Amino acid sequence: MTEKIKSLFHKAKLDVKFMNAGKGHKLTESTSNVGSTSTVEPRKRVEPTKEAKVAGQAALARLEAKESNVKRFNTSYAAIKAQVKRELEQEKQAQKNVQKNHVQPEEKAAEDNSSLAVSYVCYRCPYLSDEVLPQDEWKVKIKEFLYEQLKGEDAGLISCLIIQNCNSKKERIDTCVDTLGKYLENIINIPEEEKYKKIRMQNRVFQDKVIPIEGALEFLNAAGFCQKKLMNNDEEEDFLVWNANNCNIDDLIILLEALKTAQPIPLELDRNLQILLPMQANMRTELPPSFFNLTPEDIGKEQQLRTEAVERDQMLRTKAMRERDEKQRLRKYKFSLIRIKFPDNLILQGTFSVHENFQNIVNFVSENLINNERPFSLKKLPQTTFNDDCFDKTLLELGLFPATLLMFFWKNMSEETSHNESIGYLKEELLSVIQPA
Structure with a gap:
């Protein structure tokens, strides 16, 4: 795993510590004034961007x-x-x-x-390369990079990044992270309890919250879980069983922290x-x-919507109604x-x-x-x-x-x-x- 990728986890840890440290100065606060109301006082000359x-x-x-x-x-x-x-x-x-x-x-x-002011929106990914690519192409490239890195010695950390970068819908990702975290926390807090060392793969929670998320099984494998056939209610079923020889308690604590602090690899516009x-x-x-955030048809209707908005503003409407309409408009x-x-x-x-x-x-x-x-x-x-x-x-x-x-x-x-x-x-x-x- 590259040093830049590792720095993602380090930065995330610092952010968590900062948020838990209590009140303080804002990171955006400046010690100097920007300037007058209509002028910009430029900064000192720096290295070219x-x-x-x-x-x-x-x-x-x-x-x-x-x-x-x-x-x-x-x-x-x-x-x-x-x-x-x-x-x-x-x-x-x-x-x-x-x-x-x-x-x-x-x-x-x-x-x-030829009438387009800009053909498409592109991004950079300073953690991987200096290429300039559309967002969809970066998603593919990041996924390929992470799965290639998964073959190395940092499979646990990489699987955390796969969970964050290769899945859609943040709610589903957060739910999966919480579920995986509970599996590890149970073993860390009560290591002598055998029931916490086994996960029944047909369990509804596991099927709904873990299996659909890319990187989740890879994370459990890196955390010391191996798939085995065990008897359950007189029937043989698939289980994931934790083995301390594959991943000890200290390693579990490190993985748990990585799971909670992992972030999507950022793209710069x-x-x-x-x-x-x-x-x-x-x-x-x-x-x-x-x-x-519109379809081409929606864009064509924008002017009509603005006209209707003017007419609505002439009607008696509450402040809450106006604020709701404005938020909906800005989401576009x-x-x-x-x-x-x-x-x-x-x-x-x-x-x-x-x-x-x-x-x-x-x-x-x-x-x-x-x-x-x-x-x-x-x-x-x-x-x-x-x-x-x-x-x-x-x-x-x-x-x-x-x-x-x-x-x-x-x-x-x-x-x-x-x-x-x-x-x-x-x-x-x-x-x-x-x-x-």
């Missing part, structure tokens, strides 16, 4: 893949500024033509993937960092179904597409969970700036600003879902030390992420 490193790697990959192309996209900042200017002029002219000729702009077909030109941002507006959203538009009209795009704090957006922007030591503001037009009370609020609480455009501003742009427009705002290596429209 995974997103920034991956952006550079992605850029290299694209360049290598395009070596055979005759036409290359110029990623110098001057060329990009010129391209942005041309696109803004084209967009302005197109709007004039629409107004002059009363022609409706063409709409892209919903099934056209990949930001899917993109730098968009104006026309690309205008064209890529659709969100994939994976952004929602899983992710938020955040776009940050800079004064040079380049757009930084990232994917976030709706349950992440606004501070994570601030960090995302700061990590990708050329000058991340200068305070900046993020605003949502027309007039929404975010004060320090907003930084710990989730995107769901702030209404920044399912997609939001934020405007970037330097603080005190009128000062003599104004931003150098010739170098732009984003790190130079990120310009290679831009793809021609």
Whole structure:
């Protein structure tokens, strides 16, 4: 078992000890203020994040893949500024033509993937590898990894992870863990009692709560239980019988702690960092179904539901009714597409969970700036600003879902030390992420 996987158990133990230690300071408390109500005081420069490193790697990959192309996209900042200017002029002219000729702009077909702002939601698993994969693919990969590790000497610990990672419905998992825990606790607390050393496999509790859960039998085997035929009510039945030679009391205590502290192997949401030109941002507006806890049909009905919600709000309704409807509405959203538009009209795009704090957006922007030591503001037009009370609020609480455009501003742009427009705002290596429209 890898050291990173072992660290999962160590972290879980610390978390349990912390929760049992009584009241104290919140882990999220900070010793310094965030800043003024409309500005962000960035942190000191730190080691580049995974997103920034991956952006550079992605850029290299694209360049290598395009070596055979005759036409290359110029990623110098001057060329990009010129391209942005041309696109803004084209967009302005197109709007004039629409107004002059009363022609409706063409709409892209919903099934056209070129209209998607992001193709799919991906994750990283720092405990296994640096790959970026959809969640379903990670589930398969994690399962394969754990069953391969099950062949090693840490089968008991690995089986705890299989229980947590290879089964659905948390209630069923928790019930199984409680049942397995009782089997072990009975032996640990009363080792001389023979009846606690046998589990009848046809027992209803065992059949309903243990057998259906992957990893449960493997855990019992690692805990010293072996399958045997025994007589019961004059009939031969299958039993799991504990043998101290296979797993002593001290080992049972270790396994019991591992069973109670094991957690699912965490996945980190990949930001899917993109730098968009104006026309690309205008064209890529659709969100994939994976952004929602909805079927495609439900998404199509969302506008109708919003209209009905306005009508309901005009009726006499209790506060409890309104809160219930609001909670039901918010459950539909899983992710938020955040776009940050800079004064040079380049757009930084990232994917976030709706349950992440606004501070994570601030960090995302700061990590990708050329000058991340200068305070900046993020605003949502027309007039929404975010004060320090907003930084710990989730995107769901702030209404920044399912997609939001934020405007970037330097603080005190009128000062003599104004931003150098010739170098732009984003790190130079990120310009290679831009793809021609």
